[in-house]
Amino acid sequence: MIFTETPLSGAYLVALSPHSDDRGWFVRTYDKAAFAQMGHMADWVQMNHSLTRQVGAIRGMHFQHPPHAEIKLVRCIAGKVFDVIVDLRASSPTFGQWFGAELSATNQAALYVPKGFAHGFQTLTSDCQLIYCHSEYYAPEHEGAIRFNDPKIGIDWPLPVTDISARDANHPLLIPSFTGLLV
Numbered sequence: 124m125i126f127t128e129t130p131l132s133g134a135y136l137v138a139l140s141p142h143s144d145d146r147g148w149f150v151r152t153y154d155k156a157a158f159a160q161m162g163h164m165a166d167w168v169q170m171n172h173s174l175t176r177q178v179g180a181i182r183g184m185h186f187q188h189p190p191h192a193e194i195k196l197v198r199c200i201a202g203k204v205f206d207v208i209v210d211l212r213a214s215s216p217t218f219g220q221w222f223g224a225e226l227s228a229t230n231q232a233a234l235y236v237p238k239g240f241a242h243g244f245q246t247l248t249s250d251c252q253l254i255y256c257h258s259e260y261y262a263p264e265h266e267g268a269i270r271f272n273d274p275k276i277g278i279d280w281p282l283p284v285t286d287i288s289a290r291d292a293n294h295p296l297l298i299p300s301f302t303g304l305l306v
């Protein structure tokens with residue numbers, strides 16, 4: 124398990140180390156001790172799994188407000204996605220910046236998303252499945268989101284958008300009075 128910090132501090136790409144043999148492979152996807160060395164102490168309290176059918180579909184950019192701000196560990200187990208995070212931490216020198224990486228069933232990479240980040244993705248193949256570990260329970264009354272195409276953030280999505288929920292298409296743009304999440 125190799126942790127590579129992204130340009131947004133505290134967010135890591137996690138490379139796994141599969142053991143391959145004639146039958147296929149075996150891979151450890153979570154290791155409490157290894158994650159603790161990277162600084163992760165929380166427990167995962169919820170796991171979610173999604174399927175997105177169309178190439179070019181976008182889900183995001185989602186987060187939970189404090190006191191339900193959450194850490195996520197995201198992995199793609201079918202297909203390939205461009206996974207994106209946006210730093211919304213009030214005290215962060217990279218507030219408002221985004222980072223994206225390909226996660227796929229083939230590269231087996233995971234993205235560790237700290238509290239205070241919005242998260243979303245675009246499918247690069249059909250029938251993408253993502254698995255999430257969450258450090259907080261789903262708290263719909265604390266759901267927050269920002270618009271995937273907010274010009275202030277300027278995420279460079281690789282494909283034209285082919286599918287998006289009405290809710291995700293209409294999330295608010297960042298307004299000047301929003302100075303970030305206190306996480």
Ligand SMILES: Cc1cn([C@H]2C[C@H](O)[C@@H](COP(=O)(O)OP(=O)(O)O[C@H]3O[C@@H](C)C(=O)[C@@H](O)[C@H]3O)O2)c(=O)[nH]c1=O
Binds near residue numbers: 288
């Ligand atoms: C996120 C979530 C949704 N739901 C419900 C609400 C709704 O009826 C249905 C679908 O929800 P959504 O449209 O929000 O699903 P989706 O757009 O896939 O939401 C996910 O998007 C990605 C980008 C993330 O980062 C995830 O944490 C999560 O927010 O599932 C739960 O019951 N529990 C949950 O934890």
